[in-house]
Amino acid sequence: MNAPRIAVSGLHRGENPQPGAGIVRSLRRRFPDAFIVGLSYDVMESGIYVEGGPDEVHLMPFPTAGGAALLDRLDAIRKRTPFDFFIPTLDAEIEVFVSLTEQLEQRGIKTCLPSVDVLKRRAKQNLPAFADKCGVRIPETRLASDVVNACRAGDELGYPLVVKGPYYEAKIVHNVAQLSAAATHLLSEWGSPLILQRFVSGSEFNVLGVGDGTGNWLGHCCLRKTQLSDKGKGLSGITVTDPRLSELCAGLIRELKWPGPFEIELIREELIGDYVLVEINPRFPAWVDFPSMIGANFAALLVDMLRLDHLPASLPACAPGSFYIRHQIEVVGDINRYADLLKSESGALAGLIDDVTTPASTTKVLP
Numbered sequence: 001m002n003a004p005r006i007a008v009s010g011l012h013r014g015e016n017p018q019p020g021a022g023i024v025r026s027l028r029r030r031f032p033d034a035f036i037v038g039l040s041y042d043v044m045e046s047g048i049y050v051e052g053g054p055d056e057v058h059l060m061p062f063p064t065a066g067g068a069a070l071l072d073r074l075d076a077i078r079k080r081t082p083f084d085f086f087i088p089t090l091d092a093e094i095e096v097f098v099s100l101t102e103q104l105e106q107r108g109i110k111t112c113l114p115s116v117d118v119l120k121r122r123a124k125q126n127l128p129a130f131a132d133k134c135g136v137r138i139p140e141t142r143l144a145s146d147v148v149n150a151c152r153a154g155d156e157l158g159y160p161l162v163v164k165g166p167y168y169e170a171k172i173v174h175n176v177a178q179l180s181a182a183a184t185h186l187l188s189e190w191g192s193p194l195i196l197q198r199f200v201s202g203s204e205f206n207v208l209g210v211g212d213g214t215g216n217w218l219g220h221c222c223l224r225k226t227q228l229s230d231k232g233k234g235l236s237g238i239t240v241t242d243p244r245l246s247e248l249c250a251g252l253i254r255e256l257k258w259p260g261p262f263e264i265e266l267i268r269e270e271l272i273g274d275y276v277l278v279e280i281n282p283r284f285p286a287w288v289d290f291p292s293m294i295g296a297n298f299a300a301l302l303v304d305m306l307r308l309d310h311l312p313a314s315l316p317a318c319a320p321g322s323f324y325i326r327h328q329i330e331v332v333g334d335i336n337r338y339a340d341l342l343k344s345e346s347g348a349l350a351g352l353i354d355d356v357t358t359p360a361s362t363t364k365v366l367p
Contacts, residue, residue: 005035008027008037012045013050022289029300036054038056060073091281111306125143125166137276163194205240206237217314239323
């Protein structure tokens with residue numbers, strides 16, 4: 001079988017990292033001869049410049065440009081740099097690409113994405129109804145389309161509470177002034193609806209896995225976060241085994257018949273020890289490379305699903321007691337390369353194809 005040619009998005013590895021760079025590392029472990037194409041929305045995504053990163057990088061229009069613009073850009077990229085498999089990693093782009101699965105298939109681009117209806121069922125604003133059907137607890141939740149209604153919802157829920165954007169960011173607020181400021185920011189960044197949830201005190205857990213599309217999964221890894229950043233992101237975590245946690249998440253995947261990667265976020269409530277569902281993300285998490293280091297390569301499993309004519313074998317269980325710590329390093333770039341990328345960005349998205357290379361790296365960044 002030929003070496004796979006795989007496109008991956010979401011290459012930032014700094015504060016609040018994206019999943020793509022971890023996926024690339026996982027793929028290199030299993031497919032050292034793979035040709036990996038990075039799809040970048042920002043020239044400052046650090047995974048562009050890291051050693052062992054993508055073989056080539058292309059700039060993409062933001063998902064807000066719409067499906068037609070994304071398809072046109074993919075067509076232009078594949079004329080220059082063919083690829084067969086695509087792993088999108090960002091919530092906003094996944095929502096667009098899910099509506100384009102037929103067009104992607106017609107182009108010979110293989111993805112593993114849910115249907116539009118399945119994606120909507122687990123969306124933050126629809127999670128209360130879905131969780132109720134599954135008999136799973138979630139924090140008491142309200143939706144708001146503006147700051148005034150958000151403050152009213154805050155009065156109903158009481159403080160502290162968590163306010164979230166529809167795609168990204170979550171802030172814990174302790175009074176109406178903090179809520180008003182957070183709501184204003186989230187609305188300007190991500191639009192509506194705002195999701196407001198009663199704060200639940202307890203340990204945070206994440207479950208990563210890959211669904212087979214029929215209601216089963218081909219592997220999962222349960223993690224307890226042990227350190228959090230000031231933005232609530234996991235700086236470290238440890239693998240755990242808890243049949244209650246696995247059974248709860250298996251029931252959610254079974255109900256959705258989820259295909260492909262997912263991350264389920266939960267809190268084990270401090271007072272009574274029950275798991276409370278917080279989010280179901282339609283993608284790999286940023287820590288996806290951690291399980292590949294301990295024998296469970298989820299990114300490679302996904303590629304096997306896409307390239308084989310049968311389902312691959314399930315991954316082994318992640319034994320409890322392995323932990324990761326997020327470790328920051330500096331990535332060296334060249335100012336001329338950065339300047340060329342920045343200068344060519346608008347032209348690149350209009351279809352220009354001038355190469356931008358640097359002697360310090362084997363990765364080519366193509367506009």
